[in-house]
Amino acid sequence: MKYKLVNNRMTGELDGVHKIMEGKMLCIPLEPANKDYQEYLEWLAEGNEPEPAEEQ
Amino acid sequence: MSTIINADTSNGLKLTSDTSGEIELQANGVTKAKVTANGLQDANNNVLATQNSLGVRNLIINGDMRIDQRNGGSSVTISSTQAYFTDRFSINCTGSVTGQQVIDAPSNMVYSLKGTVNASTLRTTVFQRIEANNLSHALTSTTTLSFWAKSSQTGIRSVNYTLTDSSTVAKVTYIAEFNITSANTWQQFSINIPTPSTLTGVNTYGNSVSAQLSFMFSKNSSPSVGTVDSWNSASPNLYSVSTNLIDMTSGGTFNITGVQLEVSSVSTDFEFRPYDMELQRCQRYYWKYVEGLSKYINIGCLFTASAVQTVVTFPTTMRTTPTFDHSTGTNYYGYYGTAGWDDFNSFTPEYLNLSSSGLYNATQVSGTAGHGVAVATRNASAYIAFDAEL
Numbered sequence: 001m002k003y004k005l006v007n008n009r010m011t012g013e014l015d016g017v018h019k020i021m022e023g024k025m026l027c028i029p030l031e032p033a034n035k036d037y038q039e040y041l042e043w044l045a046e047g048n049e050p051e052p053a054e055e056q
Numbered sequence: 057m058s059t060i061i062n063a064d065t066s067n068g069l070k071l072t073s074d075t076s077g078e079i080e081l082q083a084n085g086v087t088k089a090k091v092t093a094n095g096l097q098d099a100n101n102n103v104l105a106t107q108n109s110l111g112v113r114n115l116i117i118n119g120d121m122r123i124d125q126r127n128g129g130s131s132v133t134i135s136s137t138q139a140y141f142t143d144r145f146s147i148n149c150t151g152s153v154t155g156q157q158v159i160d161a162p163s164n165m166v167y168s169l170k171g172t173v174n175a176s177t178l179r180t181t182v183f184q185r186i187e188a189n190n191l192s193h194a195l196t197s198t199t200t201l202s203f204w205a206k207s208s209q210t211g212i213r214s215v216n217y218t219l220t221d222s223s224t225v226a227k228v229t230y231i232a233e234f235n236i237t238s239a240n241t242w243q244q245f246s247i248n249i250p251t252p253s254t255l256t257g258v259n260t261y262g263n264s265v266s267a268q269l270s271f272m273f274s275k276n277s278s279p280s281v282g283t284v285d286s287w288n289s290a291s292p293n294l295y296s297v298s299t300n301l302i303d304m305t306s307g308g309t310f311n312i313t314g315v316q317l318e319v320s321s322v323s324t325d326f327e328f329r330p331y332d333m334e335l336q337r338c339q340r341y342y343w344k345y346v347e348g349l350s351k352y353i354n355i356g357c358l359f360t361a362s363a364v365q366t367v368v369t370f371p372t373t374m375r376t377t378p379t380f381d382h383s384t385g386t387n388y389y390g391y392y393g394t395a396g397w398d399d400f401n402s403f404t405p406e407y408l409n410l411s412s413s414g415l416y417n418a419t420q421v422s423g424t425a426g427h428g429v430a431v432a433t434r435n436a437s438a439y440i441a442f443d444a445e446l
Contacts (some may be wrong), residue, residue, distance in 0.1 A: 004403060009363075009418060016405070023437070025384045027405045033264055033376035035445060038223070 001039060003050035017050060065146040069282050070254040102324065106319075112325045115194060116184055116269070117337045118143045119315035121167040122377045122411060124157040125344040125441075130383065131156035133174070143338035144167045144184050148295070150276050151178025161313045162204050162242035163326065168313035173274055176305045180274040181216075181295060182312055185224065185446035186258050187375060188266035195219070195260055202246045202323035207236045207273065211302035214272035216282075217249055218294050223263035224446070227257040231282045233298045244314070246323040253287035263375050265446045271312055272297045274304035339372050341446065353415070356391060356431040363418035364391050364400070366431040370442060373410050374424040378442040380405040380413060388438040391421070391429035398423060399434050413442070 001021050008015035016041055019026040028036040042052075071091075073079050079091040087099045094101075123143040131154050132139065138148035142154040144182045152174035161168045171179055201215065213236060218229040230252075235247040252258075259266045262352075275297055282288040282296035304310075329337075345368060346353060356366030380403070387399035398421050406414035415431075433440075 006320050007407070009416075010406075018404075023383055023385055025382060025402055026443075027378070027380040027382075027403075027408070029377040029405075031377040033222075034379060035316070036379040036443070 003043065003048075005050050005053040007053040014053065062242060065108060085414070089373070092362050111327070112329065113318045113320075113324070114329075115143075115186060115190060115317040115319075116315045117341075118145065118334055120165045120326065120328070121145070121157055121169045121313050122366060123335055123338045124167075125338065127157065128347075129157045140342070142167070144187075144341060144445075145169055145241065146183055148181045148183060148270075149179060151175040151180070151183075157318050158311070159410070160311060163314060164312050165204075165326070165329060168204075169270055169275065169281060170309060170311045170312040172433040173304045173308045173310075174306055176274075177277050178274065179195060179276040179279065180304065180310075181270050181272050183266045183268050183270040183294075184315070186267040186269065186317075187262060187446060188222075188262050191266045192261050194317075195255055195258065195266070197319045198251055198321050199249045199317055200246060200320050200323045201232075201249060201269070202244065202314070202316045202318075202326070203271070203312060204242050204244050205234065205236060205271070205310065205312045206240060206242045207304075207308065207310040208239055209302065209304055209308045210236050210239050212236075212298060214274060214284075214297040214301045215247055216268075216270040216294070216296055217257065218268045218269060218270070218292060218296075219258040220265055220294070220316055221257050222259040222262065222266075224265050224268065224294070225257075226268075226294050227289075228254055229288045229292040229294075229296050231284050231286070231288060231296055231298055233284055233300060242311075248321060250287070256290050266415075268294055269315075269317060270294065271405070272301055273310045275301045275310070327430070336372050339370070342441065342443050343370060343372075343374070343378075344439060344441040346433055348437070349433060349436040351433045351438075353389075353431045353433070353440065356429050358393070358421070358423045358425050358427045358429060359392075359416065359419075361425045363416055364398075364420055364421045364423070364429060364431065365406070365414060365416040367412060367414050368440070368442075369412045370410075374442065374444040375446070376444050377408055377410060378444040380415070383437055383439050383444050385435060385437060388433065388435040389417070389431070390434040391423075391431045393423055393427050393429040395423065397434070403440075409424040415440075 060277040121142040390399035400420035
């Protein structure tokens, strides 16, 4: 499993984070009430780092 | 039964029950309704004309386990984690549990959620989290929980009703026991939950969580223990249990269904809501849109020569901006245009919101910009879902 940041392809601004697993991908919005985003923030707080977003 | 009728200028006409505690209303010598300590009841003692006798009184969604969008009745095994099974119901375990929607239920119901414990001395909990928007009116009231359960192993289990802050941090916890006295036999349980002792720190409004209702079927070696039949405000815990909770052995099974939580001092019959209504309530939290081979997603277009885009509109407003969940693999998705099929592996959402989402692939397609296309699944394992669970 890995997290990867995603930029909006039109604005170039950070738009979400992808949780990439075997055969499955969650595209998580930067929404505080979203439980997957909350889990991502906990993962970050543990000192982990996501892969950077690709250049648009 | 004798009746005393009192009338005075300040109170008008009053009917006062005698020592039986009941007033009966009869027609042609047949009792049609009663007034008892539980309020107005029909001749069969069903409570009438109070809030809990009105429709949509069950605070639990999918309490009879009818809806299973994620797995469609297939079994799933989890280890030391939590996952959703029947819609809105999650199993949390510190060991390994296999969960499944099964056709096995009492009292005019069809489905139950079955769990098989794959190891002993490990916590196994079935829970549903309740959104504050649906619980605000009930937080200062007495509620009653009713449900059906059975297990291959007899013994005492725990219910844990925890009020939380908006981040699911426990603030106050009510713990009760239910005793499965006969193996593999459905039993109905009813638990009266008094008004909470405190609401300090509890999330009382909005679209975040306000409570977690948990059924503890098996304990781990050192569980958090609380006082039974009481609100526990000191060190509340989402998974506190009765000290009498048993430890299920490997291979043990449990089933649960007919879960109803209502604002009332008594339990009423399970509320069978229409299927479409219950499904839409579930879809506020999770929506599986398409699954399997050759399912059209929508009309789309080639936004550029190397980007295909489509839009999905949700059947109901979701609780919060959802996660876009989909399976990925070689040529799982595709679009049909003037040159035939062009396949790709995954989507990225765009302008994801409460009601809709754009979906595009801009790395694996090639066509003529501006062409209209039809976007579809191209593999039996493909699925698209949106998840806004608590």
